[in-house]
Amino acid sequence: xxxxxxxxxxxxxxxxxTTATLSRLVPETARVLLLYGGASAEKTGTLADVRAALxxxxxxxxxxxxxxxxxxxxxxxxxxxxxxxxxxxxxVGGGSVIDGTKFVAAAAVYDGxxxxxxxxxxxxxxxxxxxxxxxxxPATGSEMNNGAVVTRKATHTKQPFRSEHLFPKFSILDPxxxxxxxxxxxxxxxxxxxxxxxEQYLTYPAQALPQDRFAEGLLQTLVEIAxxxxxxxxxxxxxxxxMWAASLALNGLIGAGVxxxxxxxxxxxxxxxxxxxxxxxxLAIVLPALLHVRRDSKRDKLLQYGARVWxxxxxxxxxxxxxxxxxxxxxxxxxxxxxxxxxxGLGQEAVEAVLAQLEAHGMSKLGERRDVTLEVSRAxxxxxx
Amino acid sequence: xxxxxxxxxxxxxxxxxTTATLSRLVPETARVLLLYGGASAEKTGTLADVRAALxxxxxxxxxxxxxxxxxxxxxxxxxxxxxxxxxxxxxVGGGSVIDGTKFVAAAAVYDGxxxxxxxxxxxxxxxxxxxxxxxxxPATGSEMNNGAVVTRKATHTKQPFRSEHLFPKFSILDPxxxxxxxxxxxxxxxxxxxxxxxEQYLTYPAQALPQDRFAEGLLQTLVEIAxxxxxxxxxxxxxxxxMWAASLALNGLIGAGVxxxxxxxxxxxxxxxxxxxxxxxxLAIVLPALLHVRRDSKRDKLLQYGARVWxxxxxxxxxxxxxxxxxxxxxxxxxxxxxxxxxxGLGQEAVEAVLAQLEAHGMSKLGERRDVTLEVSRAxxxxxx
Numbered sequence: 001x002x003x004x005x006x007x008x009x010x011x012x013x014x015x016x017x018t019t020a021t022l023s024r025l026v027p028e029t030a031r032v033l034l035l036y037g038g039a040s041a042e043k044t045g046t047l048a049d050v051r052a053a054l055x056x057x058x059x060x061x062x063x064x065x066x067x068x069x070x071x072x073x074x075x076x077x078x079x080x081x082x083x084x085x086x087x088x089x090x091x092v093g094g095g096s097v098i099d100g101t102k103f104v105a106a107a108a109v110y111d112g113x114x115x116x117x118x119x120x121x122x123x124x125x126x127x128x129x130x131x132x133x134x135x136x137x138p139a140t141g142s143e144m145n146n147g148a149v150v151t152r153k154a155t156h157t158k159q160p161f162r163s164e165h166l167f168p169k170f171s172i173l174d175p176x177x178x179x180x181x182x183x184x185x186x187x188x189x190x191x192x193x194x195x196x197x198x199e200q201y202l203t204y205p206a207q208a209l210p211q212d213r214f215a216e217g218l219l220q221t222l223v224e225i226a227x228x229x230x231x232x233x234x235x236x237x238x239x240x241x242x243m244w245a246a247s248l249a250l251n252g253l254i255g256a257g258v259x260x261x262x263x264x265x266x267x268x269x270x271x272x273x274x275x276x277x278x279x280x281x282x283l284a285i286v287l288p289a290l291l292h293v294r295r296d297s298k299r300d301k302l303l304q305y306g307a308r309v310w311x312x313x314x315x316x317x318x319x320x321x322x323x324x325x326x327x328x329x330x331x332x333x334x335x336x337x338x339x340x341x342x343x344x345g346l347g348q349e350a351v352e353a354v355l356a357q358l359e360a361h362g363m364s365k366l367g368e369r370r371d372v373t374l375e376v377s378r379a380x381x382x383x384x385x
Numbered sequence: 386x387x388x389x390x391x392x393x394x395x396x397x398x399x400x401x402x403t404t405a406t407l408s409r410l411v412p413e414t415a416r417v418l419l420l421y422g423g424a425s426a427e428k429t430g431t432l433a434d435v436r437a438a439l440x441x442x443x444x445x446x447x448x449x450x451x452x453x454x455x456x457x458x459x460x461x462x463x464x465x466x467x468x469x470x471x472x473x474x475x476x477v478g479g480g481s482v483i484d485g486t487k488f489v490a491a492a493a494v495y496d497g498x499x500x501x502x503x504x505x506x507x508x509x510x511x512x513x514x515x516x517x518x519x520x521x522x523p524a525t526g527s528e529m530n531n532g533a534v535v536t537r538k539a540t541h542t543k544q545p546f547r548s549e550h551l552f553p554k555f556s557i558l559d560p561x562x563x564x565x566x567x568x569x570x571x572x573x574x575x576x577x578x579x580x581x582x583x584e585q586y587l588t589y590p591a592q593a594l595p596q597d598r599f600a601e602g603l604l605q606t607l608v609e610i611a612x613x614x615x616x617x618x619x620x621x622x623x624x625x626x627x628m629w630a631a632s633l634a635l636n637g638l639i640g641a642g643v644x645x646x647x648x649x650x651x652x653x654x655x656x657x658x659x660x661x662x663x664x665x666x667x668l669a670i671v672l673p674a675l676l677h678v679r680r681d682s683k684r685d686k687l688l689q690y691g692a693r694v695w696x697x698x699x700x701x702x703x704x705x706x707x708x709x710x711x712x713x714x715x716x717x718x719x720x721x722x723x724x725x726x727x728x729x730g731l732g733q734e735a736v737e738a739v740l741a742q743l744e745a746h747g748m749s750k751l752g753e754r755r756d757v758t759l760e761v762s763r764a765x766x767x768x769x770x
Contacts, residue, residue, distance in 0.1 A: 001560075003399060005399070006399070014386070014391070014642060213601070214602055217598025221594040221595050221598060224594060245594070
């Protein structure tokens with residue numbers, strides 16, 4: 001096991017009907033900015049429930065945070081916080097709204113250029129406004145970690161950052177909030193949580209037995225619930241397991257004491273920034289190709305993954321690895337997410353464009369061994385055509 | 386999944402050589418009371434390392450906290466904190482020292498009778514001194530939760546309590562600290578962590594898939610590492626997995642959103658209080674008998690446990706349950722811990738004595754369904770003879 005520090009002070013309040021607990025979770029004297037995305041938070045009644053729980057408090061609102069929240073859009077929220085002297089943020093939505101809220105929490109109290117918060121990967125963040133979240137979309141895990149990604153539209157840059165000051169004080173996870181999600185978003189959530197897990201698991205053996213078992217348990221859970229998650233939107237147990245599994249996949253626990261990869265994410269971010277492909281879909285494109293190209297480096301863990309998650313125990317090592325990768329690809333396809341660049345209308349030109357962006361963003365040493373060079377990324381993208 | 390709140394702000398610093406981080410973890414201006422147990426902390430060099438990391442600080446010391454820390458002993462530490470106006474506690478040891486430190490943290494700033502802290506099960510605790518821990522014995526999980534047990538020797542009472550104010554600020558987990566432990570204590574730790582897990586897992590199905598997988602993963606890990614944990618005291622990977630698994634077994638995570646039992650612990654506490662049997666050994670006596678007596682109530686989870694942890698898939702339901710219980714008993718025996726009351730020189734008189742204590746302590750409705758009456762406890766104890 002590698003040395004590690006683990007710290008996660010976010011309080012999780014989980015279950016149907018828990019939005020009312022906002023009245024005790026948000027300090028009474030707080031001057032709140034409620035941040036949300038599109039019309040769905042209004043239409044589903046979530047915003048109404050939130051407003052009711054905070055009735056009588058000072059609550060301002062900022063809507064319109066888009067998927068892959070943009071630096072440009074978030075300027076408006078920062079200005080509003082400063083103009084109204086607000087001191088507490090409440091994100092109502094999925095990972096994009098929560099990520100955007102983290103950016104606002106740090107940037108609103110930062111004295112320099114707001115983009116520094118992201119471009120420094122959070123290093124300049126010395127403090128942040130306190131914030132909580134009401135989660136509506138299980139996927140990114142942002143509700144229980146201190147990381148975020150914002151996009152600068154002007155330069156097609158998706159920039160991850162994190163800071164110990166950016167844990168939500170609390171997150172309310174009510175699985176019924178997910179009942180009205182489009183099937184496509186549920187499928188994206190399944191794949192997002194799955195790949196968050198593999199980024200912290202499919203590396204090289206570090207003799208971290210509980211972490212491996214936990215990661216495998218999350219992958220097994222996601223595979224087990226996927227059919228009903230798509231087919232039965234109001235199955236409470238299924239949606240509960242999806243919501244909690246997605247949080248557990250990226251709350252720091254399964255990644256503590258083990259090597260981490262994240263090359264799939266970094267390559268995927270460029271696909272989103274260039275072609276506006278949903279984040280999870282970029283992961284479904286990149287991961288199977290990456291596992292194929294990196295099969296030697298990841299051999300031991302791929303065999304373990306095949307055996308424990310998919311029950312693959314017969315055949316030569318190469319056959320078992322092939323089967324494990326194929327089952328992964330088939331799983332993504334089974335939830336309706338295509339796994340080839342061609343499925344998104346992209347060809348060789350995309351390979352070149354993504355490589356140019358990776359180079360421009362300093363992404364020439366990716367992966368758990370920092371040996372996913374641009375040439376390796378090229379091989380991965382070629383295999384994903 | 387049941388509704389739940391999960392909150393755990395303890396920072397874990399894990400790995401060989403991490404004791405030096407005390408210098409940044411303990412506030413510079415803190416007036417520290419360092420609490421420890423017997424001579425081993427001195428002999429192994431742990432205390433020397435701690436003192437070196439805190440050189441130049443105000444550090445007082447209180448040694449002599451015994452296994453099953455007593456209210457009577459801890460009075461001395463409370464008096465010392467008050468006399469020297471100390472404001473930060475540092476536990477160096479295993480679960481007993483950390484539990485005792487939690488009691489001191491709460492009682493030293495409580496205005497009434499110190500025993501109220503325990504007898505109210507923590508309800509009277511409105512605040513506590515901040516404290517950290519340097520763990521030397523993987524077993525109880527106290528280093529990453531807000532619960533503790535203290536014993537009032539005068540009345541043979543083991544009293545559990547907990548409070549949101551009693552999470553350690555940090556815990557340092559250095560697996561090499563466990564190298565010098567007697568084999569008996571390592572065996573106790575394996576069984577303690579195992580039964581902490583089953584108390585939160587072997588109940589009735591709650592459709593909490595990640596929690597089940599995590600619990601099974603911890604049980605599998607403990608079974609897998611047990612032989613080398615006993616035979617190879619300086620195997621870093623094995624001791625790392627034992628230490629981290631024991632913390633994960635009782636940090637609140639696998640118990641969030643699921644029913645919990647704890648009858649084995651409550652019955653076991655009486656055995657310790659009456660006959661001074663090591664805590665883990667009482668669990669090894671009670672659990673197999675409890676599973677046998679409660680087999681109908683726990684049927685579904687016993688079958689799942691048998692299949693997933695022990696690979697038992699052949700035979701009738703009764704046969705599979707018998708096999709799962711037998712594997713559990715054999716596991717405890719395999720680490721050198723006897724599982725019958727007779728092995729500890731106890732017979733029918735102990736059954737009566739424990740029942741009288743359970744009744745005196747209001748323990749007549751135990752278990753995940755609150756239907757472990759005194760008569761059920763009698764059946765369990767009879768089966769454990």
